[in-house]
Amino acid sequence: MLKYYHAEPLANSLKSMVPLHEKGLPYESIYVDLHKFEQHSDWFTAINPEGQVPVLDHDGVIITHTTVINEYLEDAFPDAQPESGPLRPRNPEGAARMRYWNKFVDEHVMNHVSMHGWHRMIRVITQNIEEGTFEELMARIPLPDQRKKWMTARSGFSEADLANATSKIDYALDKVEKQLSQTPWLAGATYTLADINFYSHCGAMVERMFPDLDVATRYPRIIDWRERVTARPAVAEALKAEDRTMPGLRTWSGHVR
Numbered sequence: 001m002l003k004y005y006h007a008e009p010l011a012n013s014l015k016s017m018v019p020l021h022e023k024g025l026p027y028e029s030i031y032v033d034l035h036k037f038e039q040h041s042d043w044f045t046a047i048n049p050e051g052q053v054p055v056l057d058h059d060g061v062i063i064t065h066t067t068v069i070n071e072y073l074e075d076a077f078p079d080a081q082p083e084s085g086p087l088r089p090r091n092p093e094g095a096a097r098m099r100y101w102n103k104f105v106d107e108h109v110m111n112h113v114s115m116h117g118w119h120r121m122i123r124v125i126t127q128n129i130e131e132g133t134f135e136e137l138m139a140r141i142p143l144p145d146q147r148k149k150w151m152t153a154r155s156g157f158s159e160a161d162l163a164n165a166t167s168k169i170d171y172a173l174d175k176v177e178k179q180l181s182q183t184p185w186l187a188g189a190t191y192t193l194a195d196i197n198f199y200s201h202c203g204a205m206v207e208r209m210f211p212d213l214d215v216a217t218r219y220p221r222i223i224d225w226r227e228r229v230t231a232r233p234a235v236a237e238a239l240k241a242e243d244r245t246m247p248g249l250r251t252w253s254g255h256v257r
């Protein structure tokens, strides 16, 4: 029995939900309301002491961190694969290329996109919380870096930090565009966990978040790649989870990560 604890199907919550659908694995979907700080509540930190989503529970075995969850699913359910082939290539070179891109997205993309999302949305949410209540909520956050991020969101990220994040995203888009001029998918000839990773963090929302980067004109291969990912039935299924979470709020800006 699989249980998946998640927020809205965006970013990390989307990233491990897509493989569940691609592999056709039935799971119990458990929505964790980040807007109510449920991720730091006692019931949830009893499951994940780091107080973050998503979390996979496989017959009581708790797995956290999306890249780890996605590889776990490959190891635990090797025969459940989409028609396009395994999400982690079976040959060592293909698997290494997939991991290279996962590492790149995890280390050089995710946090930069996240900072802009927080700056635009979380700042407003945090500023609407009264001082004493805010301090109490902060005290419940298990990860020190995450606590710092929530507190910075309240005062606002600096223009220098935001500009630095934008330039890192531009660098990443350029790198992905070049890769897509050589191979149809990030890790080579087939769609893999690397595509799911970049799509979840930097797919549908990138144009709306960074209009100045002029993505549609400067990165046409990324647009084409994004359409191919979006057209996958499993991706559409995962995105539909929005209907079970917060109807009508499928925008990057409604999300806490």
Ligand SMILES: N[C@@H](CCC(=O)N[C@@H](CS)C(=O)NCC(=O)O)C(=O)O
Pocket: 007, 010, 011, 012, 013, 034, 039, 051, 052, 053, 054, 064, 065, 066, 067, 146, 256, 257
């Ligand atoms: N490295 C983790 C990051 C998880 C993460 O950042 N989760 C966000 C949601 S996308 C979260 O729980 N944010 C709320 C918080 O930290 O309070 C992963 O890959 O799963």
